[in-house]
Amino acid sequence: MAEVKLTNVVKRYGSVEVVHGIDLEIAHNEFVVLVGPSGCGKSTTLRMIAGLEEISDGEIKIGETVVNNLPPRKRNISMVFQNYALYPHMTVSENLGFSLKIAGKSGAEISAAVANAAEILGLGDLLERTPAELSGGQRQRVAMGRAIVRHPDVFLFDEPLSNLDAKLRTQMRVEIKKLHQKIKTTIVYVTHDQVEAMTLADRIVIMKDGHIVQVGTPLDVFERPVDTFVAAFIGSPPMNLINGHIEADHVVFSDGNRLPVPPDFTGKLADGRQVVFGFRADVLMPKGHTLAESGVVTDLDLKIDFAEPLGSESILLSTLGGKEIQARMHNPRPVNEGEVLTCELHLEKCHIFDASSTKNLRE
Amino acid sequence: MSKFSRAIRDHAVPLALIAPSILVILVVVLLPLMFSFYTSFTNYRLIRPDTLWDWIGLRNYQRLLADWDFWVAFGRTILFLTVALNLELLFGLGLALLVNKITWGQRTLRTIMMFPMMFSPILVGFQFKYVFNDTIGLVNNALQSLGLTEFAIPFLVDRWLAFFSISFAEIWMSTSIFAILILAGLFAMPKDPIEAARVDGCSNWQVFRHITLPFLMPFIFIAMTIRSLDVARAYDVVDVMTGGGPAQRTELLWTLIARTAYDDARMGRANAMAYASILLSIFFTWYFFRKLMDARKHLGAF
Structure with missing residues (x-):
C-alpha cells in the first residue's frame, strides 16, 4: 500500500520560490499525471517526491512514512527519466538487475526478476546488448523494465516519451497504460503533453507557475475547466x-x-x-x-x-x-x-x- | 613503368605538396633512427669516430642480456613507474573529485592546480634536491627544529629514501595531469545515470563505484598512457636529484643509458640498451591503449 501525500510542499532555489505550497493526495494504485507548460514546477515536484531535490518546506509522505529527509534509495520508488538514464557500460540485463544486485539479492533471484521484466516488456532478444546498440523505443522500454524489477511502492515518470517520435510515442503510451493495468502500482507521471495526460491519467493535476490550478479526472478538466488557462491548455483544438x-x-x-x-x-x-x-x-x-x-x-x-x-x-x-x-x-x-x-x-x-x-x- | 609515371603525372600536385613534409620526416626522424639502430650493431665510441665501422653484429645485445646493472635499472624503472602512476592516479582522482564539488573559485583552483606542470622538470629536480638535502634541506631542518629527529636523515643517499624522494618529486610534478583529465571526465559526465542509480538504491559510495568510476576509466587510461611514456623515459628529475647514484642506488634506464653513451662514450652499447628499453614503453602503451578501447567501447554512443 502506498499512497503519496504532499502537504504544503514548497521549493526554493536561494530566494526564488518555484513551487508554492502544493497539496496533493494520490491514492494507492492511482495513475496521476502532472501536466503544465515548461517551468510550471511539475518536474521539480516529481523530483522532490523522488528525493532528488530537497524539500524547502512542507511534508511528503509515502505510505505512512514522512520521507522529507530520506535519501532516494530509502523511499522504495523507481523512476523513468526523460533521457532514459541507462547505465552505458552495462548490458540490458545488467541494467535491469542493477538495483537488485545493489540490494544484495542472489543471482538466481536477479535472473528470475530480469527474465520476468523482459517478458512483460518484450526485451527478451536484447538482454545481452548495451544501451548504445538500442533504438530510442528500446531504450525507453529498458528504462521501464529497470523500474519494474524492484516492485516499488511508487513509479515516477519524468516526461518519458518526449524524446520519441510521434508514432512511437503513441505506441509507448498504450504500453504504459497496459503496464499499469498489469502491475497495479501508484504512478506519478509528468508531461507537458495534454494528450498524454488525457489518455493515461486516472486524475490530472494541472500546474502553472508553481501552483496547482485544477485536479480532476480527464473528463472533469475537459468539461469543467476552472479558468481560461485550463480551458486553453486541455483539449485539441484549444477552447x-x-x-x-x-x-x-x-x-x-x-x-x-x-x-x-x-x-x-x-x-x-x-x-x-x-x-x-x-x-x-x-x-x-x-x-x-x-x-x-x-x-x-x-x-x-x-x-x-x-x-x-x-x-x-x-x-x-x-x-x-x-x-x-x-x-x-x-x-x-x-x-x-x-x-x-x-x-x-x-x-x-x-x-x-x-x-x-x-x-x-x-x- | 609507364603505369608508374602516369600515376605520378596524375597526382603531381598532391605529391608536390606532401613532398616537403616527407622529406623533413626522412631527414629528421627516419635517418637518425636508422643510424642509431645501425650503431647498436657496432662498437661505436664517441671518442674514436673510426669505430663507427667496427661491425660486431649482435654482441652488444648479447652483453646486455648478461648485464646485471642494466636489468636492475630496468626493474627499478618498472617499480618507479608502478609506484608513480598508481599514486598519481589516486591523488589525481581525489583532487578532481574535491575540485568538482567546489562551486565558488573553481576556475582559480584549477589554474593553481596546474602550477607544478608549468615548471621545467630540471627545476623541479633542483627544488626537491634542496628540499631533501641532508645538511641544508627544508625537510631535515623542519624535522630537527621540531625535535622529531636528532640526526640528519640522508634522504638522497639511502637506497629506499632516495627512491621515495625521486618518486615524491615525480608525483608532485605530474599528479595534476591526472587531476585535469579526470576533472574533464567529471565535467563531461551525464547526471541522469547518477540520479537513476540513487533512485535504484545506491549509496554515495556505490554510485561512485558502479557509475562514476566506469565512466571515468577512459579518461584515466588516457592519462595512464601519456604518463607511462613520460615516466618510462624519466631522466631529468632523477639526474638532477641523485644522478642515478649514489653507487647506482637510484639508477633508472635512461640515467644508465645516458651515462653509458656520454660519460663512458660507448654509443653503440647505449643504443642497444635504448632499443631494448623502448620495448618497455611499447608494452605499456599497447597495454593501456587496449584497456582504453575496452573501457570506451560501451560509452561511445553517449
Missing part, C-alpha cells in the same frame, strides 16, 4: 475564448455580435460585467453537419475563412469578436473561402469566465 461584456443576459462582443448567456448563468451576471466567453469547437457545428444532440441551441451565422479537412470531419476557421475561432463539421463537404454558414452553438456546454480573474463563473 475558443472571446472577450465581451454582459448586456441583459447576453454576451456582447467587440464586433457587435451577441450570444445569449448559457442557461446556468441566466440572471446571475450583472450588466456591464467584463467576461470571457468560452466554448469548444465540438459544440459549434454548421447546420446539417451536427451530431444528433438535443439541448439549448442558438444559431450563429459565420463567414468561414478556411477549412481544414481531416477526413471524417473538418475544422472550420472563422472570426468572432475579433478572435479566430474554430468549429467542427461532421460529415464534411467542401467549403469555399468566404462562404457564410449558419452554425448551431450548444449553449449549455459553453463557459463564461471572469475577464480579470480568469475564473470560471459557473461554480
Whole structure:
C-alpha cells in the first residue's frame, strides 16, 4: 500500500520560490499525471517526491512514512527519466538487475526478476546488448523494465516519451497504460503533453507557475475547466475564448455580435460585467453537419475563412469578436473561402469566465 | 613503368605538396633512427669516430642480456613507474573529485592546480634536491627544529629514501595531469545515470563505484598512457636529484643509458640498451591503449 501525500510542499532555489505550497493526495494504485507548460514546477515536484531535490518546506509522505529527509534509495520508488538514464557500460540485463544486485539479492533471484521484466516488456532478444546498440523505443522500454524489477511502492515518470517520435510515442503510451493495468502500482507521471495526460491519467493535476490550478479526472478538466488557462491548455483544438461584456443576459462582443448567456448563468451576471466567453469547437457545428444532440441551441451565422479537412470531419476557421475561432463539421463537404454558414452553438456546454480573474463563473 | 609515371603525372600536385613534409620526416626522424639502430650493431665510441665501422653484429645485445646493472635499472624503472602512476592516479582522482564539488573559485583552483606542470622538470629536480638535502634541506631542518629527529636523515643517499624522494618529486610534478583529465571526465559526465542509480538504491559510495568510476576509466587510461611514456623515459628529475647514484642506488634506464653513451662514450652499447628499453614503453602503451578501447567501447554512443 502506498499512497503519496504532499502537504504544503514548497521549493526554493536561494530566494526564488518555484513551487508554492502544493497539496496533493494520490491514492494507492492511482495513475496521476502532472501536466503544465515548461517551468510550471511539475518536474521539480516529481523530483522532490523522488528525493532528488530537497524539500524547502512542507511534508511528503509515502505510505505512512514522512520521507522529507530520506535519501532516494530509502523511499522504495523507481523512476523513468526523460533521457532514459541507462547505465552505458552495462548490458540490458545488467541494467535491469542493477538495483537488485545493489540490494544484495542472489543471482538466481536477479535472473528470475530480469527474465520476468523482459517478458512483460518484450526485451527478451536484447538482454545481452548495451544501451548504445538500442533504438530510442528500446531504450525507453529498458528504462521501464529497470523500474519494474524492484516492485516499488511508487513509479515516477519524468516526461518519458518526449524524446520519441510521434508514432512511437503513441505506441509507448498504450504500453504504459497496459503496464499499469498489469502491475497495479501508484504512478506519478509528468508531461507537458495534454494528450498524454488525457489518455493515461486516472486524475490530472494541472500546474502553472508553481501552483496547482485544477485536479480532476480527464473528463472533469475537459468539461469543467476552472479558468481560461485550463480551458486553453486541455483539449485539441484549444477552447475558443472571446472577450465581451454582459448586456441583459447576453454576451456582447467587440464586433457587435451577441450570444445569449448559457442557461446556468441566466440572471446571475450583472450588466456591464467584463467576461470571457468560452466554448469548444465540438459544440459549434454548421447546420446539417451536427451530431444528433438535443439541448439549448442558438444559431450563429459565420463567414468561414478556411477549412481544414481531416477526413471524417473538418475544422472550420472563422472570426468572432475579433478572435479566430474554430468549429467542427461532421460529415464534411467542401467549403469555399468566404462562404457564410449558419452554425448551431450548444449553449449549455459553453463557459463564461471572469475577464480579470480568469475564473470560471459557473461554480 | 609507364603505369608508374602516369600515376605520378596524375597526382603531381598532391605529391608536390606532401613532398616537403616527407622529406623533413626522412631527414629528421627516419635517418637518425636508422643510424642509431645501425650503431647498436657496432662498437661505436664517441671518442674514436673510426669505430663507427667496427661491425660486431649482435654482441652488444648479447652483453646486455648478461648485464646485471642494466636489468636492475630496468626493474627499478618498472617499480618507479608502478609506484608513480598508481599514486598519481589516486591523488589525481581525489583532487578532481574535491575540485568538482567546489562551486565558488573553481576556475582559480584549477589554474593553481596546474602550477607544478608549468615548471621545467630540471627545476623541479633542483627544488626537491634542496628540499631533501641532508645538511641544508627544508625537510631535515623542519624535522630537527621540531625535535622529531636528532640526526640528519640522508634522504638522497639511502637506497629506499632516495627512491621515495625521486618518486615524491615525480608525483608532485605530474599528479595534476591526472587531476585535469579526470576533472574533464567529471565535467563531461551525464547526471541522469547518477540520479537513476540513487533512485535504484545506491549509496554515495556505490554510485561512485558502479557509475562514476566506469565512466571515468577512459579518461584515466588516457592519462595512464601519456604518463607511462613520460615516466618510462624519466631522466631529468632523477639526474638532477641523485644522478642515478649514489653507487647506482637510484639508477633508472635512461640515467644508465645516458651515462653509458656520454660519460663512458660507448654509443653503440647505449643504443642497444635504448632499443631494448623502448620495448618497455611499447608494452605499456599497447597495454593501456587496449584497456582504453575496452573501457570506451560501451560509452561511445553517449
